[in-house]
Amino acid sequence: MPAWVVATSLIFVYLVVTILLGFLAGRRSSGDLEDFLLYGRKAGFVVLYLTVAATYHSAFAFLGSTGFFYTHGIGFWAAGAWTVLVGAISYVIGSRVWALGKKFGYITPADMLADFYESEAVRVATATVSVLFTILYIQVQARGLGYILSSASGDRVSYEVGTLILLAVAAGYLIAGGIRAVYWTDVLQGVWMYLAVWVGALVLTWKLFGGPGALWERVVEERPDLLTLPGPHGFFTPGMWFGLVVVLSFGIVFQPHMMLRYYTAASASTIKWLGATTPIYLMTLYIPAAMVGLGGALAMPGIEVPDRIFPEMLFAHAPAWLTGLILAGATAAAMSTLDSILHANMTVLTRDVYQRYVRTDATQAHYILVGRLIVVGLLGVGYLLSVGTFEFLVVLVSLSGAGALQLMPAIMGVCFPGRLLTTRAGVLSGMGAGLVALYLTLIAWPHPAGLHAGVWSVAVNFIVTFAVSRFTPASSPATVDRIHGELERFVYGERS
């Protein structure tokens, strides 16, 4: 049987399994809005661990990262720093977000910010930033899925059709089972993608080079330019290294699909365990990615699309059944992020827009129905956005991450009581200034002084937020005391 038939069939088998899981999850749903959107705030450690890991790692982990190691060398190992930082952020900020969500019934990031800043404008701005920049992320995942299916089928399934099929499957099980379907499929996807990238990398490394040690020896001998900074094309300058670390840690965590996960945890302890241990999964996934990318630079130099190096190597050097299983893992990586983004956007649009401004007094079943219709709409938008010209996946990820980064001063103001209170005028001005700075430093004058646009934009945001907050009225003492007092009790308890 031809390799492409085996590979494509295995991906479709995987898709059928996810659809079944989605429908099983739908049958377990209680019909309650909080259950549909937040797993009833009962997600345990294993489920939450795998959904966070699978959601954080996307098509980018399989395609973009191997392509980056292939092109720019070891500089991409900066990924270890940003994934460890994601764990620390979850540990410190995630647990605080969980505590406030549990106490005050928040469902979206905008709920928390609007409550603390006593401002509907803050709610609208947060929801807008959340949706606007994560829609870009839908595009990234959809493109990754298109790459994978068209690669697996040897371009017999076109990129456009592949994208549509996989988007429809993810949207389908989300509609059927809400976040429970997302979490259950993420468990499968998280395990599958991790095993797939490790097995694929080890098989290729042993077959082509005789093992990881021999691979390193060959890279040292033949491509030493890949083993130091800034890499063969000068990409990993100090400013870019630091910038990517900031953008792909804080910027990803502050996206709504990650923030919502904190609300869903069963306990604070679950979140802290999550923060301390997720970097093990997140960071170690880039070890095999380095093997693939650097090995590919030796074995298959000069391929046209570097992001395709992993599938290209598999087709050339691995058995068809293994290639299929691994590409199904790549599909899992993309779908687990995509379904979470679709869910987050559905939640934000249902809760922060529809329930707040369109129908405030409808039944829970009505809001769930609206949420499902929103997913259909997002499916269409995501598809239209994704059938454009190809770019390096990491550039798009950075753009999305840098957008969500603009929520950072506002979130820090809520979660970290300090000497200076940030105010609604401060955070709104900061967000606006940060977005303008992001446009200027990403599009008009890309990465001034070699420093990533995300860092420039968030620096401007912080400065403006604090400057304006000094001269504008804070929220009422009752609100500040209620929220910061709850954090004081949660973090320090009797010791304070």
Add this chain to the structure above:
Amino acid sequence: MRRPPRSHYLPRTRAGWWSVLSFLLLFALTQPPFVTGPANRIEPLVLGMPFLYAYLLGLYLLLIGVLIRALRKGV
């Protein structure tokens, strides 16, 4: 209810200070100028791996260790 009397940006326990300072110190070593200066080399190889790669891998594992220690100490 009352306003929290002290900032949440500064740890209040010895274990908290240890965790924050050790994390920040180790994390700083993964950033420029360390990573683009003294650590930016291929040799000496460490367990067969290029120096920069092994240097960062070691730091990442230590950072995870700091997080797990913080968890165990109840920080």
